Amino acid sequence: MIRIENVAVTLGESRILDGVDASIPDGQFVGLVGPNGAGKTTLLRAMNGALSPDSGRVLVGDDAMADLSSKAGSRRVATVPQETTLSFDFDVRNVVAMGRNPYRTRFGNDADGRTGDAVENGGRDVVERAMERTDVARFADRSITAVSGGERQRVLLARALAQDTPVLLLDEPTASLDINHQVRTFELVRELVREGKTVVAAIHDLNLAAHYCDTLLLLDSGSVLASGPPAEVLAERTLREAFDARAVVSSHPVTGSTYVTALPEQSARREGDGRIHVVGGGGTVSRLLYVLSAAGYDVSVGVLNEGDSDLETARLLGLETVVEEPFAPIGSDALESLEAEIRDSDLTVLGDVEIGSGNLVNLEAVSEADSVVVVEERPFEARNYAGSTAVALYRELCERGRVVAPDDLLSAVEDAFAGESR
Incomplete structure (x- = not known):
């Protein structure tokens, strides 16, 4: 559907794109990722014909976008920009209906010269469906100047859907949205792709891009640094080169998709400075083990x-482990080893693990730790099978320690060790 051939763009004194080549097949969701200033927005503008490259070309189907008229190009490609000023006092429905403009002649007829109620009703149906799919129909009669930034972004997406093109370009489509509408927007995009639409989106959040996109195109300094499936593009060495940042790449324990976690620079702390024991199980701490190990901590689990998949991860990383027989409750020997590990550690991390009668002693042992960080993704009542005793122990740990989401673990650990050093 889309071929980008040796595209170069210079704006002012700066070379923004420098020989970009890419091929995007029909029915794919492609994510443009890269650091700020890498050229993502400029490439999208070249793809929709808003900007003519200094050299090279962008073809949609068999036609170069630069050779198409504005209306012809707008019937091929719809764009949701990152920022648009809408100061006119139109209601939301009329803004969405502007997506039908490429199909109207100067006399108000459709592109084939037909007139009549059937054509008008068809256009209205497209507009109404676009508003329903983007969750803006409930404020369709509200002025566009009276909606929030996140609502406005969804209105612009609805306008692009009403344009009814085979290609959809999105520039940071979830930048102004809350987490609920971020997920709903990307779920909608996946649905559109399943229906046959080709989507290219500049995405700031690497983890959202990895979860939803079929392919990623990583730009750096105006050139393509890497392209392919997310697991191949989001390699630690490549991320270091593009973003100048340390990161650990693992699989998300719930979704299974590639997951990137940024790490503090090694120079900020001494290698091996801080021993941490992690209590987990059932795959709840695999990603945490990757992150803590990559950050240079001395980790046991x-x-x-x-x-257990957490045990497989620990062995892969070469971590010290306390092990019990398959499906067996924690016995006296394993408990003794666990208590010794906790005594010898500077910090104990309790993962989002399920607690039953067989591993209740994990909580009892953690309660003896000097310093505790509790990682919580699910409410404890959703994973407690050991009754009120477990509830009391867990509450005591939460009150005495620090409760964090998985993505906040590193900062909590750094704070814990910084507090000790003071």
Whole structure:
């Protein structure tokens, strides 16, 4: 559907794009990722014909976008810009209906010269469906100047859907949206792709891009640094080169998609400065083990049963482990080893693990730790199978320690060790 051939763009004194080549097949969701200033927005503008390259070309189908008229190009490609000033006092429905402009002649007829109620009703149906799919129909009669920034972004998406093109370009489509509408927007995009639309989106959040996109195109300094499936593009060495940042790449324990976690610079702390024992199980701490190990901490983990995916991760990383037989409750020998590990550690991390009668002693052992960080993704009542005793122990740990989401673990650990040094 889209071929980008040796595209170069210079704006002022700066070379923004420098020989970009890419091929995007039909029915794909492609994410443009890269640091600020890499050229993502400029490439989107070249793709929709708003900007003519200094050299090279962008073809949609068999036609170069630069050779198409504005209306012809707008029937091929619809764009949701990152920022648009809408100061006119039109209601939301009329703004969305502007997406139908490429199909109207100067006399108000459709592109084939037909007139009549059937054509007008068809256009209205497209507009109404676009508003329903983007969750803006409920304020369709409100002035565009009276909606929030996030609502306005969804209105612009609805306008692009009403344009009814085979290609949709999105420039940071979720930048102004809350987490709920971020997910709903990307779920909608995936649905559009399943229906046959080709979507290219500049995405700031690498983890959202990895989860939803079929392919990623990583730009750096105006050139393509890497392209392909997210697991191949988001390699640690490549991220270091593009973003000048340390990161660990793992699989998300829930979704299974590639997951990137930024790490503090190694120079900020001494290698091995701080011993941490992690209590987990059932795959709840695999990503945390990757992150803590990559950050340079001396990590141990357990008690874990043979066959547990957390144990497999620990062994892959070469971490010290406390192990029990498959499906067995924690016995006296394993408990003794667990208590010794906790005593020898500067900090104990309790993962979002399920607690039953077989591993309740994990909580009892953690309660003896000097310093505790509790990682919580699910409410404890949703993973407690050991009754009121477990509830009391967990509450005590939460009150005495620090409760964080998985993405905040590193900062909590850094704060804990900084507090000790003071």
